[in-house]
Amino acid sequence: MAAAWLTTHTRIRPTTLRSYQIHVDRHLVPHLGRIRLNDLTGRHITAMIDTMAATVNRYGRLPTPATLHRIRATLRSALNAAIREGLLTDNPARHIEVPTPRRPHAQVWTTGRVHTWQETGQRPTVAVWTTDQTAAFLKHVADDRLAAMWWLIALRGLRRGEAAGLRWVDVDLDAGILTIEQQRVANGSTVAVAPPKTAASRRLIALDQHTVRQLREHQRRQRAEQRTASRAWTASGYVFVTDTGQPLHPDFLTRRFRHLVHDSGLPPVRLHDLRHGAASLAHCAGVDLKAVQAQLGHSSIVLTADTYTSVLTDLLVHAAEATARLVLAAAKRNPERRHHAP
Incomplete structure (x- = not known):
């Protein structure tokens, strides 16, 4: 059946x-x-x-x-x-109990976790780099031909398929925006072009000036590769392509990223974990959670909060310090008084 x-x-x-x-x-x-x-x-x-x-x-x-x-x-x-179809009158799987799945929370690669990983090889299921670690990776890949893509994923949180499916027609460098209109989805060795994952995933993403410069440099490099390839060039229209213009297989991005991370010496993260990091970086920079939701293309702010706020170490420390300062300042304004029982 x-x-x-x-x-x-x-x-x-x-x-x-x-x-x-x-x-x-x-x-x-x-x-x-x-x-x-x-x-x-x-x-x-x-x-x-x-x-x-x-x-x-x-x-x-x-x-x-x-x-x-x-x-x-x-x-x-x-x-x-x-x-x-009238073949059954009841669904025997309806009342079967299965352990409730829990979404793994992302954990930051703190100094302690890095030491444990180096000594034992143990790593969190979902791991996120600190701001300094992310910056170190982006510096390491600055000369990679896909450097603009790594930067875009790390700061703006594109999914793998969205990055592979991004076309120049979806990018307006003068206005500093791009739109997510499609994605490339891997199915074994074949790739299909599909709509974004959800309705909310079809979104507009604002670009900072550094990202715009990265994409302009990437565009100049791509044009130079086109001249070199000459007739072998495939005018696919995609932003991130092979050196002959062919669109990229999403699995290639995963393999390439894994190689670059290993080569950098940084603690391991998955390509999708860069998306977690992008959310955390934005929120720590002062972006409210609703804007982070829109940036990532989540249909629910609950998903955004549940998945990503657990990694906001710097923000939580800042909040703890601010709360303590508030109480200590109040204590100084109100000298200790002795209270006597009536």
Whole structure:
């Protein structure tokens, strides 16, 4: 049933379809494929979840609650389709309990965490550089041909697919703005051009003067590469391309970033973690959370606050110091008095 259900999905994102396919092929069919649809019960599904929760993957790790939740959601969706087609009257996956997934909070690469990583190799699931570490990385990649892209992601928080899908027609360097109108989405070795992730992701992003200068220099370099490539050049119209004008595969950005981070000697972060850092940098610079939400293209300010405010170390320290100063100043204005019981 689940395999047949997949063939009906023609209007979903390629990455989502690929995720469904993995769930069906690796988990649902092996565990439930021999059970007739009408015989499927909640006990079968619970047994599958329990077995999966105790089985390590090819990397030697147990599946996370979020992974189990997504697989259960895929099965539930397929069984709902069976109900709509009259093949079932009830969804046995509806009441199955799965551990609630928790969004991992980003942690700053403090001196202590850097030492622990250097000694043990342990690192946070989601890690964010300090302002100084971000500046050190951007200085390290200043001569990289994609330096403007790293700067743009680190300061303005573009997603990987948004950076790969950015076109010159979406950029107005004179006005200092760009618009996110599309993204390039990887599906294995192929890449599809798709709308932004959500309606809120289709957004306008203001550019500071340094970023504008970075993009102008990048444009001059790209034109020089075009002259060198001559007839081999592909006029794709994208801002960030290969040295022959071909658009970039999003996975290449991830690999390139990983190599540059390793080469820099800085503690490791993922490419997507630069987006976390961009939010933190903006908020610490005095940008209110609502503006950060708009910059990142989040549909809810709750998501922005829950995901990123945990890394605002400098801002929280400043708030603590300011609160203490307020109380100490009040104490000086009001000398200590002895209070006597009546």
